[in-house]
Amino acid sequence: MSVLVVAEQLQGRVRDVTYELISAARELGGPVTVAVVGGELGVSCEGVDEIVRVPVEQTEFENDVYQAALESLLAERQPDVVLLGFTVNSMGYAGAVAAKLGLGFASDVFAVSRDGDAVVATRAFYGAKVHGEVEFPAGRPVLLLLRPTVWPPAPPGGSPAVTEHALVPVASRARHKEFREAEKGDVDITTAEFLLSIGRGIGEQENIPMFEELAQKLGATLSVSRPIVDAGWMPNARQVGQSGKTVKPKVYLAFGISGAVQHLAGMKASETIIAVNTDPEAAIFDVAHYGAVADLFDVAEELAKLV
Numbered sequence: 001m002s003v004l005v006v007a008e009q010l011q012g013r014v015r016d017v018t019y020e021l022i023s024a025a026r027e028l029g030g031p032v033t034v035a036v037v038g039g040e041l042g043v044s045c046e047g048v049d050e051i052v053r054v055p056v057e058q059t060e061f062e063n064d065v066y067q068a069a070l071e072s073l074l075a076e077r078q079p080d081v082v083l084l085g086f087t088v089n090s091m092g093y094a095g096a097v098a099a100k101l102g103l104g105f106a107s108d109v110f111a112v113s114r115d116g117d118a119v120v121a122t123r124a125f126y127g128a129k130v131h132g133e134v135e136f137p138a139g140r141p142v143l144l145l146l147r148p149t150v151w152p153p154a155p156p157g158g159s160p161a162v163t164e165h166a167l168v169p170v171a172s173r174a175r176h177k178e179f180r181e182a183e184k185g186d187v188d189i190t191t192a193e194f195l196l197s198i199g200r201g202i203g204e205q206e207n208i209p210m211f212e213e214l215a216q217k218l219g220a221t222l223s224v225s226r227p228i229v230d231a232g233w234m235p236n237a238r239q240v241g242q243s244g245k246t247v248k249p250k251v252y253l254a255f256g257i258s259g260a261v262q263h264l265a266g267m268k269a270s271e272t273i274i275a276v277n278t279d280p281e282a283a284i285f286d287v288a289h290y291g292a293v294a295d296l297f298d299v300a301e302e303l304a305k306l307v
């Protein structure tokens, strides 16, 4: 089953999701081709058979350029499956390509498999309350947007063939102008290695400074569940979950978070999850590697003494 992966890049760097897409592509069999639009980026990984470069004059992502590149590649290559990240960039053009070319399509996919020549994609429905399998019969290409951080990144290596695909210059209707740094005070919880995450169990806004201080002492970044943002206690840049950020730190320490599906959707791929909750039935314990059925304030106090 031939798979075309479209590499995602930002400011001259391949984004991690690209390597995760390659792992997913291998699960479907292969051969695996990775398309790199613009740039001279190295995406050589175990399991990649070919890297096809599409030279374009634009140095950063633009919807029209990627759409034209993908349409042109599809016409020439006719892969069985196209994999893109479920990211802001892909959302800007993938749906248009699928609709225009009549491809099978699913977004926010977190598992893929084959049933004979059919492709089966698993995704969430109804605010992640239900998981469903979408089966695409063989016969026409399928374009899937895969949720980041679900697949392990493919290890570097391999010696894929490198080819070039010529594209008629594309006049973008929307131009990339500049990158702006996030406003001062905002943090990027998606890159933190250690997240101390607090939920409604902390009780009151007055308790937040105590956890900010604890996070600082522990060398952690403070993140939160949605009720803390909804209450206006912390900015939404700190929110983990389906309508917040997807994170994958080395350590995710959850204080007073019940583990609703919408929260788990954003953190369950964390390497080590430690949960503190007074309720032994809390769903967070289903994904936690270590858990303490305890009052979070007692645990916080003891932790603060240790550092």
Ligand SMILES: Cc1cc2nc3c(=O)[nH]c(=O)nc-3n(C[C@H](O)[C@H](O)[C@H](O)COP(=O)(O)OP(=O)(O)OC[C@H]3O[C@@H](n4cnc5c(N)ncnc54)[C@H](O)[C@@H]3O)c2cc1C
Pocket: 127, 198, 199, 200, 201, 202, 224, 225, 226, 227, 239, 240, 241, 242, 243, 244, 245, 255, 256, 257, 258, 259, 260, 261, 262, 263, 266, 276, 277, 278, 279, 282, 294, 295, 296, 297
């Ligand atoms: C479409 C949609 C999108 C959503 N997106 C998100 C999202 O992105 N992120 C998100 O987080 N939620 C999201 N939600 C909300 C989600 O459904 C839950 O309501 C929310 O995650 C609950 O947050 P919580 O665990 O902090 O609070 P609660 O569910 O109220 O849990 C608080 C927990 O703290 C424990 N606790 C209380 N006191 C203590 C104590 N002293 N010591 C230890 N434990 C204590 C309790 O036992 C309880 O388990 C979304 C909902 C919808 C419908």
